[in-house]
Amino acid sequence: MIPPIARRFVAGESPAEALDHVRKANRRNVKVIVNLLGEHYDDRGPVRDDAAAYRSLVTDIADSDLEACISVKPSQLGLDLGEDVFREELETIVGTAADRGVFVWIDMEDHTTTDATLDAYEEFARKYGGERSASDRDAGGTGGVGVCVQANLKRTRDDIERLADVPGKVRFVKGAYDEPTDIAYTDSDRVNTEYEALLEFAFEHFDGGIAVGSHDPAMIERAIDLHEEYGTDFEFQMLMGVREDAQYELAREYDMWQYAPYGNRWKSYFYRRVMERKENLWFALRAIAGR
Numbered sequence: 043m044i045p046p047i048a049r050r051f052v053a054g055e056s057p058a059e060a061l062d063h064v065r066k067a068n069r070r071n072v073k074v075i076v077n078l079l080g081e082h083y084d085d086r087g088p089v090r091d092d093a094a095a096y097r098s099l100v101t102d103i104a105d106s107d108l109e110a111c112i113s114v115k116p117s118q119l120g121l122d123l124g125e126d127v128f129r130e131e132l133e134t135i136v137g138t139a140a141d142r143g144v145f146v147w148i149d150m151e152d153h154t155t156t157d158a159t160l161d162a163y164e165e166f167a168r169k170y171g172g173e174r175s176a177s178d179r180d181a182g183g184t185g186g187v188g189v190c191v192q193a194n195l196k197r198t199r200d201d202i203e204r205l206a207d208v209p210g211k212v213r214f215v216k217g218a219y220d221e222p223t224d225i226a227y228t229d230s231d232r233v234n235t236e237y238e239a240l241l242e243f244a245f246e247h248f249d250g251g252i253a254v255g256s257h258d259p260a261m262i263e264r265a266i267d268l269h270e271e272y273g274t275d276f277e278f279q280m281l282m283g284v285r286e287d288a289q290y291e292l293a294r295e296y297d298m299w300q301y302a303p304y305g306n307r308w309k310s311y312f313y314r315r316v317m318e319r320k321e322n323l324w325f326a327l328r329a330i331a332g333r
């Protein structure tokens with residue numbers, strides 16, 4: 043069972059608990075991106091299991107009136123075993139999701155996975171995403187595929203030029219992985235500058251489909267300014283348990299999606315959330331102390 047302190051960041055262990063969380067968030071106008079926790083499998087068994095779990099989740103979402111989509115990790119779908127394994131498993135999920143009108147995000151992992159992830163995204167977005175139109179991208183709409191790009195990687199400026207014409211969505215994040223300095227910016231000010239430049243390019247050149255995946259008030263403000271300047275469609279995305287008051291507030295005016303993980307592999311995800319910020323550590327310690 044997941045202890046109450048971890049429940050702030052993790053929606054539960056079962057799909058039923060995850061969907062219950064979606065229902066509660068939807069009541070506050072927040073839509074939910076559901077992720078089954080799991081990564082870096084070196085065996086086909088868990089890859090097949092997680093792909094099957096995602097197909098089943100897609101069906102549950104499609105059969106409900108919930109505003110939800112899913113997000114998968116390449117190494118959860120077998121990328122460590124080979125690009126062919128990853129594509130094969132991903133296509134079973136994207137195909138089911140396209141039939142049932144559920145959107146599929148592909149998370150971005152460390153730089154060794156970027157090419158394989160973007161190549162798979164481009165192929166499946168063109169095959170299953172249809173035309174890039176506002177109605178195609180709507181919540182709970184007609185399916186489609188999205189990918190995440192990281193502002194800390196120097197290559198991302200070139201990548202988004204390539205992605206501008208792909209009929210899918212792109213989630214912009216600062217980047218969660220420690221990367222070598224020859225290929226990545228490591229200074230946080232530089233990453234912020236880069237993030238803003240990427241957003242500016244996207245708002246100017248994309249025909250919508252922009253997801254601003256950040257909790258940073260400065261980036262959020264910048265995205266709103268760029269939306270006002272260029273009129274391009276976009277959405278905000280934040281993690282479950284992080285700045286939830288801001289999520290509810292933004293949801294009054296903007297398209298707001300919350301990324302909510304679930305599953306029995308919650309420990310390392312929870313520890314990452316706790317360790318990344320002092321406030322979260324205090325929150326966890328207070329909960330353990332019962333205050």
Ligand code: FAD
Nearest residue numbers: 149150190215216217218255256257258279280281284301
């Ligand atoms: P930071 O640069 O960490 O912080 C900037 C400011 O934001 C802080 O000063 C504070 O004001 C505010 N803030 C940030 N965190 C908190 C907090 N916990 N509590 C209160 N205020 C806070 N990374 C990947 O590499 N690949 C992915 O696929 C990926 N997917 C993601 C999906 C979503 C929906 C989100 C939100 C993030 C994802 N990330 C992913 C993580 C991302 O790369 C960053 O590591 C993470 O979001 C932290 O950067 P930030 O922009 O939120 O703010």
